[in-house]
Amino acid sequence: MPRWIFPLLILTTVIIVFELYAFQAIKTITKNKIVWYTWSIISVLAYANFLYVILTSDRTSGQTREFQWAFGILLLVLLPKLFILLVMLGEDVVRWFKKGVSFLSKEETKAIGGRRKFISQLALGIAAIPFASVLYGIFKGRYNYKVLKYQLSFEDLPEAFDGFKITQITDIHSGSFDNEKKIQYGVDLINEQESDVILFTGDIVNNFAHEMNDWIPMFSKLKAKSGKYSILGNHDYGDYSQWKSKEDKKKNFEDIKNIHPQIGFDLLLNENRYLEKDGQKIALVGVENWGKGFNKAGDLKKASEGIDKNDFKILLSHDPSHWEYKVKEDDFNYHLTLSGHTHGLQFGIEIPGFFRWSPSQYVYKQWAGLYTEFGRYINVNRGFGYHAFPGRIGIWPEITVIELKKA
Numbered sequence: 001m002p003r004w005i006f007p008l009l010i011l012t013t014v015i016i017v018f019e020l021y022a023f024q025a026i027k028t029i030t031k032n033k034i035v036w037y038t039w040s041i042i043s044v045l046a047y048a049n050f051l052y053v054i055l056t057s058d059r060t061s062g063q064t065r066e067f068q069w070a071f072g073i074l075l076l077v078l079l080p081k082l083f084i085l086l087v088m089l090g091e092d093v094v095r096w097f098k099k100g101v102s103f104l105s106k107e108e109t110k111a112i113g114g115r116r117k118f119i120s121q122l123a124l125g126i127a128a129i130p131f132a133s134v135l136y137g138i139f140k141g142r143y144n145y146k147v148l149k150y151q152l153s154f155e156d157l158p159e160a161f162d163g164f165k166i167t168q169i170t171d172i173h174s175g176s177f178d179n180e181k182k183i184q185y186g187v188d189l190i191n192e193q194e195s196d197v198i199l200f201t202g203d204i205v206n207n208f209a210h211e212m213n214d215w216i217p218m219f220s221k222l223k224a225k226s227g228k229y230s231i232l233g234n235h236d237y238g239d240y241s242q243w244k245s246k247e248d249k250k251k252n253f254e255d256i257k258n259i260h261p262q263i264g265f266d267l268l269l270n271e272n273r274y275l276e277k278d279g280q281k282i283a284l285v286g287v288e289n290w291g292k293g294f295n296k297a298g299d300l301k302k303a304s305e306g307i308d309k310n311d312f313k314i315l316l317s318h319d320p321s322h323w324e325y326k327v328k329e330d331d332f333n334y335h336l337t338l339s340g341h342t343h344g345l346q347f348g349i350e351i352p353g354f355f356r357w358s359p360s361q362y363v364y365k366q367w368a369g370l371y372t373e374f375g376r377y378i379n380v381n382r383g384f385g386y387h388a389f390p391g392r393i394g395i396w397p398e399i400t401v402i403e404l405k406k407a
Contacts (some may be wrong), residue, residue, distance in 0.1 A: 046074050052124055054070075060243065065176065072391060086121070149401045166314070168200075191222060199338055202232050229268075287299065287317050289319060323337045344382045346393065
């Protein structure tokens with residue numbers, strides 16, 4: 001039996017349960033069969049469209065916009081039903097528990113009239129929240145850029161760099177872009193920060209170099225007094241598409257690397273650069289992608305060649321798992337690491353200073369924002385673009401501004 005059969009059966013069973021509970025809720029609150037049939041047809045069309053896109057997609061095209069939209073529509077239909085299921089299933093558990101108690105005690109319990117209808121109305125009311133959230137995330141959230149500002153103090157920061165401002169952007173994913181005005185707004189917002197340096201931490205495309213062609217003129221207008229530097233991310237290696245030949249994949253990789261100088265980025269491929277100011281300097285260290293379960297082209301030792309252990313160091317590393325497993329306890333002391341990659345899964349809840357949650361936290365210990373251990377920092381930027389799901393819900397696209405201060 002093929003390995004995919006069992007997971008497919010489980011997934012199909014879960015979807016059927018979702019649909020049965022959701023249909024039961026609709027059927028309980030209305031007797032209008034047009035509403036029933038419309039509800040069912042919309043669900044079937046969403047599943048059929050997703051399957052059609054999956055089965056007919058050219059695997060050499062990587063992840064397409066058609067896939068993103070098919071997935072977005074599927075999530076729009078499916079996510080609210082999860083909440084319906086939770087409410088309705090909860091009510092079923094209570095009812096069956098009471099029946100069990102009644103059976104054991106031999107006492108008859110009477111159903112409360114109208115209770116099932118109330119629960120169905122409650123379930124649909126709650127389900128309206130994720131439905132509206134997905135709609136907002138698709139049409140507004142993916143371009144709801146936020147500028148997050150931090151001030152970090154270091155005792156060994158050279159005095160000349162007291163007040164030095166860094167703007168970090170990451171995960172452009174240009175293959176997903178479809179709104180020139182919104183992207184221009186994001187680029188203008190980056191320039192408005194008037195930072196000393198702009199640092200880009202990988203994933204400039206989804207799969208192919210040509211995805212960035214139309215956007216190079218726009219991003220080439222990014223400005224920073226002390227330069228613009230960049231690294232590669234896991235999507236920049238072409239590993240998520242089928243290639244006709246190794247030569248085609250290699251050429252695409254070279255073309256992606258050539259995008260960076262066209263924008264004005266100094267691409268660091270396991271290399272370092274010094275930023276100098278008033279006779280003092282800090283080191284920028286850029287590694288290729290290193291991630292748990294992903295491409296491990298990053299070579300921290302090679303990237304740090306020629307740097308003194310006592311130099312103040314900023315490390316650019318796309319995947320935050322690199323910091324967790326290799327960087328944070330390294331004796332070479334990388335003061336500040338800048339990463340991206342996770343996107344915060346483009347889904348979650350964040351109430352600044354109070355509460356935040358995303359499924360991303362079950363995969364990455366450092367999944368969004370600023371973290372510190374052993375006196376060293378990592379900032380995990382939530383990403384400028386989007387991928388897979390064509391939207392963002394609660395985890396907004398980010399531009400990070402970090403001001404370095406002398407403690």
